[in-house]
Amino acid sequence: MKIDADELLKWGMMLLKAALILVAGHYLTVLVINIMKRSFKKIDVDVSLEKFLCKTVNIVLHVIIILSALNALGISTTGLLAALSAAAVAVALALKDSLGSIAGGIILLLTKRFKTGDFIEINGEKGNVLQIDMMHTVLKTLDNRHVVIPNGVVVNSQIVDYSSEDIRRLDLAFSISYDNDVKKAESVIISVANAESRVLKTPELPFARVSEYAASSVDIAVQVWCKTSDYLLLKFDLLEEIRRAFDENGITIPYNQLDVHIENKDNS
Structure with a gap:
């Protein structure tokens, strides 16, 4: 079998060109993605959105590189693109129930809810x-x-x-007995809140007022502002600290009571 030197050289050059396209394209893609990542950090892009965009660009650029390499080898990409399009349609039909989730993912990443x-x-x-x-x-x-x-x-x-704002309002509710001094209870609550370093004085000072006269108790609504990061632990601590302050000041937290009156009737 006779090998044509010119034909061999031609194929060698085509293979070399395709290899150069693949290698150079790969490193160019890596460079583009690294530039994107550095840019995203400067403009504070969400991590999930960054991953999504980088992954999308990586796939698109590698597809273009592979098609360019095939074209350099003299292989027509028209039929390949048609086959890929048909496959994409088939996959879309098979995954039609998941398309809503995919569209939702794109919306969430772009709208930054x-x-x-x-x-x-x-x-x-x-x-x-x-x-x-x-x-x-x-x-x-x-x-x-x-x-x-x-x-x-x-x-x-x-x-x-719950993390969209730096500060949050913490709402608590306490019940005291009808026998207790309401103003004293409110004062005790405010004192405890003011002594707590995590309670903010802005945008509003700590608040405590009667919210309801219930069947067995007087209910007091409490509102304080705090940093969002302190919210949960502050809630637990205030519940314990205010209960302790109530005990020290003789303020009782009632429980539901039922008074039973027995009437003795003489039927004789």
Whole structure:
């Protein structure tokens, strides 16, 4: 079998060109992604959105590089593109039930309703956002459970973001006996709140006023402001500290009581 030197050289050059396209394209893609990552850090882009954009750019650029390398080898990419398009349509039809979640993921990443690390509530589930991907949003609850919620559900649900603001108002309620001095109880609560370093004096001073005269108690509403990061522990501490202050000042927390009156009738 006779080998044509010119033909061999031609194929060698084509292979070399294709290899150069693959290698140079790969390193160029890595460079572009690194530039994107540095830029995202400067403008404080959400981690999940950064991963999504970098992954998308990486896939698109590598597809272009592979098609360019095939073209350099003299292989027509028209038929390949048509086959890929047909395959994409088939996959889309097979995954039509998941397209809503994919669309929801894109909406969540682009509209920034919440970001990775936020403490949120979705359909009664509370937790820190671990990840927002194309299909699901993953929450880590306070008791260390992972809750995976389809993005199609997330985007159509009411979302409460407890981390969106730096400060929050903490609302508490206490019940005291009708025999106690209401003003004294309010003063004790305010004193405890003012002594707590985590309670903020702005935007409002600590507040304590009667909210209801219930069947067995006088109910007092308490409102204080604090940093969002202090909210949970401050709630527990104030509950204990105010109860301790009540005991020291002779203020009782009542329990439901039922008075039974016995009437003795003489039927004789």
